[in-house]
Amino acid sequence: MPLSRPALGADAINQKRGRIMSKELIRLVNCRMDFDGETVLDSINIYFNDSEFLTLLGPSGCGKTTTLRIIGGFLQPTSGDVFFDGVRINDVPPHKRRVNTVFQKYALFPHLNVYENIAFGLRIAKVPAKEIDARVTEMLDIVSLRGFEKRKPDQLSGGQQQRVAIARALVNRPKVLLLDEPLGALDLRLRKDMQNELKRIQQQLGITFIYVTHDQEEALAMSDTVVVMDRGRIQQIGTPEGIYNEPKNAFVADFIGESNILDGIMRADYVVEFFGRKFRCLDKGFAKDEPVDVVIRPEDVDIVPADSGHLCGTVTSVTFKGVHYDTIVDFKGFKWLIQTTDLHQPGEYIGIKLTPDDIHVMHKSEYSGMFGDYSSYSAEYDEINDPDAVIGGEETYEEALNNEE
Amino acid sequence: MKSKFLAGPYIAWMAIFTVVPLAMVAYFAFTDNSGAFTLDNFVNASEYLPIFLRSIWYALAACVICLIVGYPVAYVIARSTVNVQRVLYLLVTLPMCMSFLLRTLALVSLVRDTGIINSFLGIFGIGPLPLIRNSGSVIMGMVYNYLPYMIMPLYTVIVKLDPRLIEAAQDLGCDNVQTFRRVVLPLSVPGIVSGITMVFVPAVSTFYISQKLGATDNIMVGDIIERQFKGSLNRNLGAAMSLILMLLVFVSIGLMNRFADDGEEVATI
Numbered sequence: 001m002p003l004s005r006p007a008l009g010a011d012a013i014n015q016k017r018g019r020i021m022s023k024e025l026i027r028l029v030n031c032r033m034d035f036d037g038e039t040v041l042d043s044i045n046i047y048f049n050d051s052e053f054l055t056l057l058g059p060s061g062c063g064k065t066t067t068l069r070i071i072g073g074f075l076q077p078t079s080g081d082v083f084f085d086g087v088r089i090n091d092v093p094p095h096k097r098r099v100n101t102v103f104q105k106y107a108l109f110p111h112l113n114v115y116e117n118i119a120f121g122l123r124i125a126k127v128p129a130k131e132i133d134a135r136v137t138e139m140l141d142i143v144s145l146r147g148f149e150k151r152k153p154d155q156l157s158g159g160q161q162q163r164v165a166i167a168r169a170l171v172n173r174p175k176v177l178l179l180d181e182p183l184g185a186l187d188l189r190l191r192k193d194m195q196n197e198l199k200r201i202q203q204q205l206g207i208t209f210i211y212v213t214h215d216q217e218e219a220l221a222m223s224d225t226v227v228v229m230d231r232g233r234i235q236q237i238g239t240p241e242g243i244y245n246e247p248k249n250a251f252v253a254d255f256i257g258e259s260n261i262l263d264g265i266m267r268a269d270y271v272v273e274f275f276g277r278k279f280r281c282l283d284k285g286f287a288k289d290e291p292v293d294v295v296i297r298p299e300d301v302d303i304v305p306a307d308s309g310h311l312c313g314t315v316t317s318v319t320f321k322g323v324h325y326d327t328i329v330d331f332k333g334f335k336w337l338i339q340t341t342d343l344h345q346p347g348e349y350i351g352i353k354l355t356p357d358d359i360h361v362m363h364k365s366e367y368s369g370m371f372g373d374y375s376s377y378s379a380e381y382d383e384i385n386d387p388d389a390v391i392g393g394e395e396t397y398e399e400a401l402n403n404e405e
Numbered sequence: 406m407k408s409k410f411l412a413g414p415y416i417a418w419m420a421i422f423t424v425v426p427l428a429m430v431a432y433f434a435f436t437d438n439s440g441a442f443t444l445d446n447f448v449n450a451s452e453y454l455p456i457f458l459r460s461i462w463y464a465l466a467a468c469v470i471c472l473i474v475g476y477p478v479a480y481v482i483a484r485s486t487v488n489v490q491r492v493l494y495l496l497v498t499l500p501m502c503m504s505f506l507l508r509t510l511a512l513v514s515l516v517r518d519t520g521i522i523n524s525f526l527g528i529f530g531i532g533p534l535p536l537i538r539n540s541g542s543v544i545m546g547m548v549y550n551y552l553p554y555m556i557m558p559l560y561t562v563i564v565k566l567d568p569r570l571i572e573a574a575q576d577l578g579c580d581n582v583q584t585f586r587r588v589v590l591p592l593s594v595p596g597i598v599s600g601i602t603m604v605f606v607p608a609v610s611t612f613y614i615s616q617k618l619g620a621t622d623n624i625m626v627g628d629i630i631e632r633q634f635k636g637s638l639n640r641n642l643g644a645a646m647s648l649i650l651m652l653l654v655f656v657s658i659g660l661m662n663r664f665a666d667d668g669e670e671v672a673t674i
Contacts, residue, residue: 072576073575074572074575093575093580094572094575094576095575095576095577095578095579095580099576100576100577101572101573101576103569103572103573103576104569105569107567107569107570107572107573108573109570109573109574109588109592110570110592111591111592111594120574120577120587121577121578124577124578124579124583124587125578168577169576169577172577172578
């Protein structure tokens, strides 16, 4: 039995939620960033809409933090332009931008208590004391920190510090809130809670959130729009459903969720061939006999008795994952990951069934052949489960700072 | 138990060279020549009140100048790349490798009327400028000698300042001046306090600098005390003055730390 996620047919995909259509706030045009002759951002073009929860998602070193720092004003792009509300702001320093940031590891002022940390921006803006009090109190309510006013940051837990950092930024009523891996230092349970909390706050206040993370689950759960980045380039922009169901290339397919990625040949519109067999699919517009990458999500595959399957293979390992089993099946040397709620013992010879909407066809890309084979299953899984796993180079904060010149 | 054992040598050292001499100083301070108890020494010491005040005033002035000169230096060093930091830090501490007496004498030969600076200016028909034998030259001598003691603790504190805090301040609307006043400066307070302490304590009790660089009316408490033990041999008076000086230093440090604690609160407003 496949998992209960409703499969999206062609109609459903066409009707999928589009990008929030509202006023455009920020636009990056051909933004390029070089550090020491190394290209960290490669001519990025992207816009951010009002009230949108947009996530920049990618592995460490993909350029997502650099993009955020350019928007915040802490970095100037080597070339290209940054527009805010239609005005070019390349040369506007951070303190004059209507943007606030929630920093990685929070950067709360250690010499100030919770109240004064939150009031900081308002005091700088010379807001009357009475209004400061009202707004800080309102913020304390929103982040559920009433009663903590007099505490110093080092007397707070990680989650509480996190909420102070959010309140400190939001109290200034910025047009845009930038969040740089804000949940990275929290444990899993707290992360989940804070994800909901952040989403709630964003919807309540209607502020644009630009959120940087390497955690694809977090990105899918919270965002209106996800921007997948790698190697300093934008790989795909879309809704969470969009990028999950229709990844543009092998990198996106692999980075967002689990994917079996196979070599295929597009024989005609709606017909793709792999493993020597032709399958019906929902994709068209490819050249005849074009080599393609075929994505099959592990949860879409139906396991059936061997004699009634489209393809047959041998189960090589099974891991219990709680809701489902991760079943690795060997098809002529290529190992698939299949997620089922039924248990199939290693050694069992099984068949699988694929329906047209289980199959997603992509053009070949520079990433073809790099992902989607589960031969080294256990190692791959460890990497995915480890939130600090590094794919590509690690760009630390300090490096980013040193590279600022 | 073991840690106590390890501290043994130092405890012995303290007992022999600090506790016993202190007790002797106290004994002399409260006795006269014949060894009888008296408070006369303190009465006599009070005649030197103007000199006490002058010493404090000089030491404070030296502290303030050291802070004003030293803070930017410490800041620049702390914000340099690691390699530059090492070189600059070495340059700051280098004078400390030279004998204190030698440094002061060298300064004298620089600033005296027939010294290097005035001779040089003389070529252009300027001077000689009064660069020596006044309170200014004494204070300058103290700044010259004690500046590294101000820079070192400041550097230690500033270098640990998280650059993200500065970015956070900018993000929240601070220009450079506000960032400094509201974030960098309050967070440097521990460095400022220890810097001032490390300059003030030796400066207020210094004796050689004022003799070499000052005139007779620039004499400091340290000089008077030295004279009691060396010259007129009134070690009872000298002991009493030493005790008073010690008390003064304690009170100053106490005030200082009190100010530092308040400072954090003040900075929040």
